[in-house]
Amino acid sequence: MHFKLLAKDKDSEARCGILTTGHGEIHTPIFMPVGTVGTVKAVHARELKQDIQAEIILGNTYHLYLRPGTEVLQAAGGLHKFNAWDRPILTDSGGFQVFSLTDNRKITEEGVIFRSHIDGSKHMFTPEKVMDIQRKIGADIIMAFDECPPGNSDYRYAKNSLELTQRWLERCVARLDSTEPLYGYEQNLFPIVQGCVYKDLRERAAEHAVALDRAGYAIGGLAVGEPTEQMYAMIEVVNRILPQNKPRYLMGVGTPENILEGIARGVDMFDCVMPTRNGRNGMLFTTEGVINIKNQKWERDFTPIDPAELCYVDREYSKAYLRHLIKADEILGLQICSVHNLAFYLWLVKEARQHIIAGDFMAWKTSVLKKITTRL
Template identity: 65%
Template sequence: MKFDLVTKDPLSKARAGTLTTDHGVIQTPIFMPVGTMGTVKGVHQRELKEDINPDIILGNTYHLYLRPQTEILEKAGGLHKFMNWDRPILTDSGGYQVYSLSANRKIKEEGVKFKSHIDGSYHFFSPESVMEIQRTIGADIIMAFDECTPYPCDYRYAKRSMHMTHRWLDRCITHLEKLPFKYGYSQAFFPIVQGSTYTDLRQQSAEYIANAGAVGNAIGGLSVGEPAEEMYAMTEVVTAILPEDKPRYLMGVGTPINILENIALGIDMFDCVMPTRNARNGMLFTANGTINIKNKKWEDDFSPVDEMGITYVDTQYTKAYLRHLFAANEYLGKQIATIHNLGFYMWLVREAREHIIAGDFYAWKEKMVKQMSQRL
């Protein structure tokens, strides 16, 4: 994998770059639609590629390990072939599930024992096994195994967890060196900065991760309930330390405004379930603000879903029709909203890139943040 920094915004830390993988080129900043189970919920691969058109999508190690299981993925020739996707894929390590399944797991130095949410069976993830699983899944970018701390988090716990994440990183690197690539292409490995919302811990962790010398770096443990201001503060601390010539991935973030503010702080890559999850609940993101399509005010509004939208659903359907689909609990409504939201997120990051290259990103970002704060 190769990262080329194209240009930087003069009034912020925003950057435009190009990330080259064996499955294609990723233009940054980029948003990665979440395809947890080898599918972006409610979207056919044809729609995903032709209408939403992301450079890269994300899969989940924990979920793919449980279903369809790594044996099936290996027989298929990896996740790309299994789901018929020929562009880059990133897999997270399962560390977030360790956090979110806190009632069903036990963390030790050796790794994590957890109970399957599917059938109650017990499983064990170690840094070594997670590297093996991700080799078998076959994503272009794979993540280190880490512990994502909750918010709020006691300082002592956050510090202890951070050091364990660093030890796990060393084990990941050591084991990964022993594992040959599968399926005829290479994989890039990203370690993850932790440290909760404590400045000194974030600094320590960022320095440790930077010294690991990986081809890219990630920031985890944010967007877990902390105020946005704390997220931005921690991101700023970390991006000041992580190498400028390598891509920076902020995991699990976030709203359109979160994305623009973090681009301004030097982040290149994002993922979040928000555009798809909120779509299924009738929330549409637009350049002019947020729409709750379930509201009665849209009942007789026959204007397009989004006249400025980039996908076919934005002009093919009306707000009144989309509201009707949600009122009738027709799944097509959720599909239309999902395609719209993902298309909007892709438009947002690509428009940000254009403004970074043009040198007027900061002014555009300030205008967009104000516009998108509105409830329509």
């Protein structure tokens, strides 16, 4: 894996680059559609490639481990072969999902014992096992196994949690470095910088991660209940320490505004379920503002979903037709909303990239945010 910086904004920490993997190039800043169980909900791989122009998607270790299972994935030749996606894949370690099972898991020094949300069966994730699972899934970028503390954690809990995460990270590194990829291409580990909203813990976590000298780094444990300004402050703290010549991934974030503010603070990679999840509930992000397509005001609006025509659904379908589909509970409506919202997110980061290169990113960010955050 190689990361090449191409340009940096003169008025902020925003930058753009190219991340090269065994399955192709990723132009940063980038948004990564979430394909938790091996598919981006309601979206074909063809649409992701041709219309949305996604360059990388995500899978989730916890969900793929439980179903279809690593034996099936390995027999298929890895997730790329299984889901017919020939571009890069990143897998989350499943740590967030495991720790969200508050009543069905037990944290130990060795790892986490948990019960499946599917059938109640008992399992254990250790740092070593999670590395082995991600090897079998076959992602180009794999995440370290960590504990994600709640956003309102007190200092003592956050400190103890971070220390456990750091010990687990060292075990992840040791395991990955002692094993080989299964499918003939490189797999790279990103440590996850935790520390909740405490500056000294975030600094300690970032310094520890950098000392392990990996291909890239992730910032985790944000957008989990803390105020937005604290999230931005923690990004700034961490990015002052993370190396300039390696990619930075802000996990699970977020709104279009969050993404642009993250880019301004030096983040390169983002993911979030918001475009597809909100889309399935009738919320559309457009270049003109935010639309609740269920509202009656769109009943006779025969104009395109987005005048910018970000993808084929904008050219082929009107707001009135889309509203009809959503109100009638037609599956096609969920698909159209999902495709459009993902196209919007990819358009947003592509525009950001162009304005970083042009040298007017901050002025553009200010103007575009006023428009795209307006409720229509």
